[in-house]
Amino acid sequence: MATIQRTTAKVFYYARNVLRDIAPQALFRRRLADRLEKAKLSDGSVRRRLNHYNKLQDAFTPSPAAVRIDNLPFAPSMYYYDLKEFARYFDPGLLIDLEFGDIIDVPKVPSLVKDRPIHADHSNAIILKFNKFRHFHMPADATAFVDKLPAVVWRGDLNNPIRTRFLNAVRDLPFCDAGSHKSYAPPEYSRPYLSIGQQQRYRYIVSLEGNDVATNLKWIMNSNSLCLTPPPTYETWFAERELEANVHYVPLAPDFADLAEKVRYFERHPAAAERIIAAANAYCRTFANEQAEQAISLLVLYKYFVLSGQFKPDAEVWRYIIG
Template sequence: MDLKYIFFSGKNPKLPYYISNYTKVFLPKLFFQIRLKAKLKALSSGEDSEYIRSRVNYYNKLSQKRTCSFSSAFKDLKKSEKVKSVYFLDAYNVISWFRRDYKWNFLPGDITYIPEIPSIVKSRPIHGNNENSVILKLVKVRHFIFVKDKLKFNEKDNKLIFRGKIENKPHRIDFLEKYFGNPMCDLGNVGRWNKKTPEAWQVEKNTIHYHFKFKFILALEGNDVASNLKWIMFSNSIAVMPEPKYETWFMEGKLIPGYHYIKIKDDYSDLEERLKYYIEHEEEALKIIKNANQYVSQFLDEEREQLISLAVMDKYLRMTSQKD
């Protein structure tokens, strides 16, 4: 199973990602910067310019110009030991289009709080005044996975599957304590085992295609968001989860319960009731799948995704009084 998982997990292969993105690092920055003005022109002239602006303003909610004291410039990104390679590469793909002396506050990692000054983040809380949390599309290779599902909904098992790491995640432990061994569920911990959790919970990792055998896939938030939510909503299965508390570039805060996913209570007490309902009401389940697939489709245009990223950063620089 280990070899099968390594070669057929369904996750994005990292080697092509690293080769492609490190190649861009060595290209002259002028190659990008002279094209920026033409790129951003599409914000006002393209057919979907209104849609693009709406997404830019969702990720970057800064509404008034302000002057900020930033401790680092774009040119300092390579020197930072705190930045892991995937954060570096995805951030660099955006800032390389701008002057090296522009400044920012860059917070790599799973950010679940709202910073005191305007900051570039991968994730932020959905609720509250999150204006200072400006989202970029970061860690794309891990989070934005889209795998073709060849099974129809009615060909799948009437069960819920979950495979995830549960260490240091009390809400996931709570779910397994309630439902491990339940005949409607296939659950397991693929993280490290420790004496705080039953050894019976330990299972091997399963491929994304294995998950597609089930009508329902649990999307429980981890340190911030549920990283599997994107590929679940691209499939012919349905995401089952409480209402999300955090969001990323996927705009989890825009998801509608009962329309894009099956919502369960925060204490998970209505899980069986919700699963049985959609097993018995297949037409409603199929509508959710259609809506979820349509929602995901907006993230598949790579050229437009890049333009939105550049526009988010351009607005960040303008709203922090660095750019006219």
């Protein structure tokens, strides 16, 4: 259920991107050199991150299914706008292989994706910050951990066997408020809808992967609640594979039999919970520097176009990319 603020932000997101599409695109292309010049001045974390998202090292040829920048698929529209925001800085005839949506397999050819499996040879899956309006919505949380309800909460769609297994495991735990708010959820799993703000009132919030990554992982880690989750198996622009168990989140066993024990421990040791929360909050701040975020996005595409043989690199920019 969207709030007025969230709805307003969505309207602004679309209005800004429509205006960018209406503007003469040559204006953006003339600014590419200046944007890249500023990107070269970025610290080593920008280089490390762009080469994490784009792990390609060898030259390749776009597939016959590749699309031109000026003919990108419009649906889903947020994926289109998130890509076009940076692709518009390049020649409109350049070709891109891409897969919009929830990706659970590594593409056969180098392609732009929102996410990829962590435990795989996934160099062909080049991550961009797709669907960022939804996935990078991380509202502030002003309530301290010790002032929250000493209980566990989870809400979500039952689109993954892991989620049903979790609900079955915790159904008899009195300190767990867990269930699905979807109208089609079976009665035994049905619970009322809770907004992000309402969930933030709990000390412990569970994050469970769905079709791919867990959407709520980011806003939980940006809150003052403790994130409980099985180790991630997919990653997005949030670089979930970089997260460390017992540093950024509390790991849960596959059968969730350890959840009660973990909660009891942190109820007795709130300072330990607060240390993990502080580390999680610091990790989230990595993505708060909008100048760095934009530089990385441009450089991920730049590297793709160079290695695909479509773009001759500036020597200094390429030296920065490859280190």
